[in-house]
Amino acid sequence: xxxxxxxxxxxxxxxxxxxxxxxxxxxxxxxxxxxxxxxxxxxxxxxxxxxxxxxxxxxxxxxxxxxxxxxxxxxxxxxxxxxxxxxxxxxxxxxxxxxxxxxxxxxxxxxxxxxxxxxxxxxxxxxxxxxxxxxxxxxxxxxxxxxxxxxxxxxxxxxxxxxxxxxxxxxxxxxxxxxxxxxxxxxxxxxxxxxxxxxxxxxxxxxxxxxxxxxxxxxxxxxxxxxxxxxxxxxxxxxxxxxxxxxxxxxxxxxxxxxxxxxxxx
DNA sequence: ACCCAGGGTAACT
DNA sequence: AGTTACCATGGG
Numbered sequence: 571x572x573x574x575x576x577x578x579x580x581x582x583x584x585x586x587x588x589x590x591x592x593x594x595x596x597x598x599x600x601x602x603x604x605x606x607x608x609x610x611x612x613x614x615x616x617x618x619x620x621x622x623x624x625x626x627x628x629x630x631x632x633x634x635x636x637x638x639x640x641x642x643x644x645x646x647x648x649x650x651x652x653x654x655x656x657x658x659x660x661x662x663x664x665x666x667x668x669x670x671x672x673x674x675x676x677x678x679x680x681x682x683x684x685x686x687x688x689x690x691x692x693x694x695x696x697x698x699x700x701x702x703x704x705x706x707x708x709x710x711x712x713x714x715x716x717x718x719x720x721x722x723x724x725x726x727x728x729x730x731x732x733x734x735x736x737x738x739x740x741x742x743x744x745x746x747x748x749x750x751x752x753x754x755x756x757x758x759x760x761x762x763x764x765x766x767x768x769x770x771x772x773x774x775x776x777x778x779x780x781x782x783x784x785x786x787x788x789x790x791x792x793x794x795x796x797x798x799x800x801x802x803x804x805x806x807x808x809x810x811x812x813x814x815x816x817x818x819x820x821x822x823x824x825x826x827x828x829x830x831x832x833x834x835x836x
Numbered sequence: 837a838c839c840c841a842g843g844g845t846a847a848c849t
Numbered sequence: 850a851g852t853t854a855c856c857a858t859g860g861g
Contacts, residue, residue, distance in 0.1 A: 589842055677842075684841040687859060729857030734844085771844050792842035823842075 573628050575613075575621040579641035581662025582615045588663050588824050590781045592676055592689040593696070593709075603705065605696070606634055607669050610705030636667050636784070641817075648818050650810040653802045657818075657825035665786065665817055670749040671742055672709040673782025674764070677774045678734045694726040695735075715739035734769025741767055749783065757788055786816040794826040795819060797834040 582602055586594040594604030603612045611625040625631055632638075641664060649655040675695075680688050692709075699714050700707035716739040723732045741747040747767065752760045757779070764775035776790035789795065789807070799806075811818040826834050 680841090681843040682841065682856080683843085683858080684860080687841080690859095727858070730844095730855090731857080769844065773843060777842070790842070793840090794842070827842095 571624070571626045571628070573623050573625075575623050575632065575635060575637065577635055577637040577641075577664065579645065579661040580621065580635060580637075580664055581619075582613055582621065584660075584662045584824070585635075585664050585666070588820060589685050590820065591666055591668060592685070592692045605703070605706050605708065606630075607672060608701065608703050608708035610703060612705075634667055636664060639664075644814050644817060645821075647810050648814065648821070651808045653798075653825075654808070654811060654818055654821065656829070657821040663820055663824060665784070665820055666781065667784050668782050669709075670752075670778060670782040671712050674738055674742075674767075674770075674774075674778040675709075675715070675735060677777035677781070678738055678767075678769050679728055679731055680777070681731065681734075681769070681774060683731075691726055691728050695728075698726060712739045712742040716743035731769060734767070737768040738770065753783060757785065760785070761788075780816040780819070786814050787812075789815045789819040792823070794823055794834070798822045798826045798830075801834055 583596070586602055586604065591604070591606070593606065594602055597603050597612075600616065601612070601614045603610070605611075609625065609627050609630055611623060611627075611631055613624070614622045616622075623631060641661070645658045645661055649658050676688070676692055679691050696707040696709055699710035699718070715735065718736060718739075720732050720736065723735060728735060738747070742749075747763070752763055755763060760779055760783075761772065761775045764770050764778055765772070770778075773790050773792055776788045779785040779788045780790060791799070807815055807818060
C-alpha cells in the first residue's frame with residue numbers, strides 16, 4: 571500500500587539519521603527503508619519535499635512521524651533565541667514517537683559508542699533475536715531478551731553493555747519497569763525509576779523519555795549538548811526553549827555536530 | 837600508538 | 850558529595 575506523509579518540517583534524511591533512531595538505511599538517492607518494532611517501511615522524498623510511503627500500516631507510521639504536531643510554530647518560538655534560530659534555520663528534524671522498550675535498549679547500547687556501531691549492534695541484535703518479518707527482522711521482545719544468557723548475547727558484540735541489556739530486559743519483562751506506569755510520573759520520578767536499571771544513568775534515561783515516551787520537556791545531555799550548554803548557555807536554556815526543550819535539544823545536537831563543530835570541539 | 841564515540845559503574849577520597 | 854580508572858569495540 572502506498573500513501574503520502576504530510577507533515578510540516580519533515581526532512582527524512584535529517585530526521586532518520588540525526589541519532590534518535592538506528593534502524594533506517596538509505597537505499598537510493600532519496601529513498602530510505604527501515605523498521606520500527608515489527609513494522610517495515612520504504613520511503614521516498616522528492617525534491618519538492620513530498621514524501622511517498624510504502625507500508626500497510628499507515629496509522630502506525632503517521633503516529634511514528636508525529637504528523638499531527640505542527641513544528642512551524644514550535645520552531646518559530648525557539649527562534650526567539652539567537653543560537654536556536656541558527657540551529658533551527660535548516661528545518662526538517664522531527665522527534666519521532668518510538669516504542670519505549672526498543673528505545674531504552676537502543677540507548678543503553680549507545681553509551682560510550684558511536685552512531686555507526688550502535689546501528690550495527692542493534693542490527694545484529696534484531697537478526698539474532700527478533701522475528702523474521704517482511705523486509706527484515708523485528709526488534710526483539712523483552713521476553714525474548716530476558717531469557718538470554720550473557721554468552722548468548724555475546725555474538726552481537728555489544729561489549730560491556732551485555733549485562734545492561736539483560737538487566738533492562740528482565741526488569742521490563744518482570745514488570746518491575748512498567749512504561750505505562752512511568753508515563754504517569756513526573757520527569758524526575760520517571761528518570762529515577764529508569765535509573766534503577768543497571769547501565770541506565772541520566773542521559774540514557776532521558777533518551778528513553780524523550781525518544782521513547784515523547785517527553786518533549788526532557789533534555790538528554792550527551793557530550794555535544796554539554797558543549798553547547800557550556801559555550802552558548804552557561805546559565806541554562808532560554809525561556810523560549812523550556813516547553814519544547816527536547817526538540818530544541820535535538821536541533822542543537824545536530825547543529826553542534828555539524829555546523830558548530832569547529833567552535834565546540836576542543 | 838593515541839583518542840574518541842548520543843555514558844555509567846564501582847571504587848576510591 | 851565529588852573525582853577517576855575502567856569498561857569492549859571500531860574508526861580516525
